[in-house]
Amino acid sequence: GAGVSQSPRYKVTKRGQDVALRCDPISGHVSLYWYRQALGQGPEFLTYFNYEAQQDKSGLPNDRFSAERPEGSISTLTIQRTEQRDSAMYRCASSPRHLGSSGGLYEQYFGPGTRLTVT
Amino acid sequence: DAKTTQPPSMDCAEGRAANLPCNHSTISGNEYVYWYRQIHSQGPQYIIHGLKNNETNEMASLIITEDRKSSTLILPHATLRDTAVYYCIVEAGSARQLTFGSGTQLTVLP
Numbered sequence: 001g002a003g004v005s006q007s008p009r010y011k012v013t014k015r016g017q018d019v020a021l022r023c024d025p026i027s028g029h030v031s032l033y034w035y036r037q038a039l040g041q042g043p044e045f046l047t048y049f050n051y052e053a054q055q056d057k058s059g060l061p062n063d064r065f066s067a068e069r070p071e072g073s074i075s076t077l078t079i080q081r082t083e084q085r086d087s088a089m090y091r092c093a094s095s096p097r098h099l100g101s102s103g104g105l106y107e108q109y110f111g112p113g114t115r116l117t118v119t
Numbered sequence: 120d121a122k123t124t125q126p127p128s129m130d131c132a133e134g135r136a137a138n139l140p141c142n143h144s145t146i147s148g149n150e151y152v153y154w155y156r157q158i159h160s161q162g163p164q165y166i167i168h169g170l171k172n173n174e175t176n177e178m179a180s181l182i183i184t185e186d187r188k189s190s191t192l193i194l195p196h197a198t199l200r201d202t203a204v205y206y207c208i209v210e211a212g213s214a215r216q217l218t219f220g221s222g223t224q225l226t227v228l229p
Contacts, residue, residue, distance in 0.1 A: 093162070113160075
């Protein structure tokens with residue numbers, strides 16, 4: 001079946017512009033995550049949704065970053081007034097399980113990412 | 120504080136077993152050990168997980184020591200396509216997110 005998709009795959013924007021990054025999770029997956037990955041490092045957690053509810057946004061670096069998942073499926077990560085330090089790969093992941101599920105498996109399926117470059 | 124310690128890089132000959140170690144001396148009783156890998160610029164891919172028993176699936180085997188302070192991921196017959204960064208992650212079963220460390224860059228040599 002279809003995996004997690006993200007769009008655009010590449011985005012170049014000028015400093016000060018707003019950008020919106022889209023994530024389309026695997027159909028039926030209730031949990032959705034956003035991560036940011038700098039070159040040569042592992043992904044860093046940004047925020048988490050359980051259905052449409054944003055249950056953890058502790059990883060968002062500042063209030064220029066926001067995310068929504070209004071219908072519990074597609075999610076959008078928005079960065080306002082972009083800065084050069086926002087340049088990174090932004091990855092989305094989904095999981096069929098939600099916080100509180102029994103069992104240890106918390107497998108996450110990652111999308112291909114959006115490469116954001118702020119000039 | 121890092122929960123896991125992995126060597127930064129390892130080489131393995133094609134066709135041989137690749138044994139990737141991970142130390143997690145501060146693991147608590149309800150925390151699982153997960154392994155993910157990331158091939159070049161692709162998204163991370165789940166490999167295997169375990170709590171205290173050894174586990175095996177079609178991709179790999181996971182050996183966890185009896186005191187659970189370390190584990191080893193085994194790729195029984197490494198291929199060139201297994202070249203990737205391998206991440207060992209320790210998280211509670213109800214964790215909201217994965218905390219990735221630096222991982223081990225495994226290079227499978229022809």
